[in-house]
Amino acid sequence: MNMKKYTADTMVEAMQKVRADFGDHAIILSSNVVESKGFLGLFKKKSVEVVAGYDTPKQPSTRLNTRESLQADETSETTKQLKNEMAEMKKLLESMKYAPPVELSQFPDELQTMLRYLKKQGIADEVITEIGNSMFTYMKETKQDLTIDMQLEHVKTFFKEQIEAFPFGGISFEKKYINVLGPTGVGKTTTIAKIAARTLLEKKKKVGFITTDTYRIAAIEQLRTYANLLQAPVEVVYSPSDFKAAIDKFAHLDYVFIDTAGRNYKESKFVEDLKEIVDFTLDMETFLVLSMTSKEEDMRVIIEQFKAFQIEKFIFTKMDETNSIGSLFNLMNEYHSGVAYYTNGQEVPEDLEEATVGNVIDLLLEDLSDARSS
Numbered sequence: 001m002n003m004k005k006y007t008a009d010t011m012v013e014a015m016q017k018v019r020a021d022f023g024d025h026a027i028i029l030s031s032n033v034v035e036s037k038g039f040l041g042l043f044k045k046k047s048v049e050v051v052a053g054y055d056t057p058k059q060p061s062t063r064l065n066t067r068e069s070l071q072a073d074e075t076s077e078t079t080k081q082l083k084n085e086m087a088e089m090k091k092l093l094e095s096m097k098y099a100p101p102v103e104l105s106q107f108p109d110e111l112q113t114m115l116r117y118l119k120k121q122g123i124a125d126e127v128i129t130e131i132g133n134s135m136f137t138y139m140k141e142t143k144q145d146l147t148i149d150m151q152l153e154h155v156k157t158f159f160k161e162q163i164e165a166f167p168f169g170g171i172s173f174e175k176k177y178i179n180v181l182g183p184t185g186v187g188k189t190t191t192i193a194k195i196a197a198r199t200l201l202e203k204k205k206k207v208g209f210i211t212t213d214t215y216r217i218a219a220i221e222q223l224r225t226y227a228n229l230l231q232a233p234v235e236v237v238y239s240p241s242d243f244k245a246a247i248d249k250f251a252h253l254d255y256v257f258i259d260t261a262g263r264n265y266k267e268s269k270f271v272e273d274l275k276e277i278v279d280f281t282l283d284m285e286t287f288l289v290l291s292m293t294s295k296e297e298d299m300r301v302i303i304e305q306f307k308a309f310q311i312e313k314f315i316f317t318k319m320d321e322t323n324s325i326g327s328l329f330n331l332m333n334e335y336h337s338g339v340a341y342y343t344n345g346q347e348v349p350e351d352l353e354e355a356t357v358g359n360v361i362d363l364l365l366e367d368l369s370d371a372r373s374s
């Protein structure tokens with residue numbers, strides 16, 4: 001077997017080099033992430049070291065009588081090799097999936113408060129590294145210290161550039177049906193009641209509610225309570241034909257707010273149930289409601305499950321119950337989706353804010369003053 005060692009900045013680059021030499025027949029024998037010492041402990045650089053090999057293929061046998069046994073031998077040998085290769089690739093892929101954790105100590109002291117703050121907020125490590133690097137570069141190029149206020153401006157600009165292309169703001173008022181989806185207990189019903197109340201009180205529009213949440217009596221009662229306060233009609237639908245009937249009944253209304261049941265949407269069957277009852281082909285805006293108190297990884301699973309729907313924007317609830325909202329930025333970036341509203345309390349309709357690029361960035365950075373004085 002011919003063997004060769006390759007060093008590259010990324011695994012993708014390393015694999016390109018391997019392929020250039022050995023074609024697609026290369027076997028990865030080992031792979032490592034190595035770290036250069038860097039300068040004064042700064043600029044430590046990670047690179048990937050791969051040892052690859054290429055086995056010269058055996059000459060095909062012409063002896064008919066041993067052909068079968070030889071084939072079996074070769075097949076099991078090849079299968080073994082393939083299996084090893086696949087296990088190796090799997091390991092590599094796993095290690096590539098996760099960016100290495102940010103090492104804050106590699107950055108100058110002046111930047112520590114800001115970077116630690118972002119870390120505490122739960123901003124993704126690769127984003128913190130990018131911010132740290134760009135501030136550090138600026139300091140070196142201008143030979144200037146960055147005061148915390150300058151850093152704040154820098155970070156604001158960074159996030160602004162990152163998110164300003166995404167859609168922000170509440171319902172468009174251009175579509176009659178407004179629908180909220182999301183896991184159990186995140187605040188779907190409360191939030192839709194808040195939005196409907198605003199629509200009725202501020203826009204003076206005729207509104208009504210449809211609920212498909214028939215799993216709990218209390219859920220229907222909860223929505224009825226809000227609807228009664230607004231003197232708005234409610235239809236409870238158990239089937240697609242009920243849904244159709246409710247739509248006909250609400251023909252005279254300006255806006256219809258559709259509340260759905262919170263289920264364990266990690267299970268696809270609940271997602272399918274939703275598709276069955278609600279007619280998503282209507283002139284409809286659909287929002288995915290997520291609670292800021294949920295784990296980012298769990299929210300990610302839910303977002304993946306809801307990819308089957310055309311989700312306009314996120315609605316993030318329970319901002320008041322957490323001090324770390326980094327996941328809001330991480331998820332926006334990852335899924336290129338903006339935010340319609342965020343909610344910060346249980347009061348209907350008060351505790352609802354229409355999201356803008358500016359106010360979500362302010363939310364992220366508002367506790368920095370505490371960090372500065374500590």
Ligand SMILES: Nc1nc2c(ncn2[C@@H]2O[C@H](COP(=O)(O)OP(=O)(O)OP(=O)(O)O)[C@@H](O)[C@H]2O)c(=O)[nH]1
Nearest residue numbers: 184185186187188189190262317318343344345346
């Ligand atoms: N602190 C806080 N509580 C909230 C907020 N939004 C909703 N809640 C509370 O969260 C709880 C659940 O709210 P619901 O509106 O019933 O949530 P849901 O998503 O409709 O729940 P299911 O229909 O059971 O899936 C209630 O006690 C709400 O008052 C918020 O922004 N902040």
Ligand SMILES: [Mg+2]
Nearest residue numbers: 188189219262
């Ligand atoms: Mg509900």
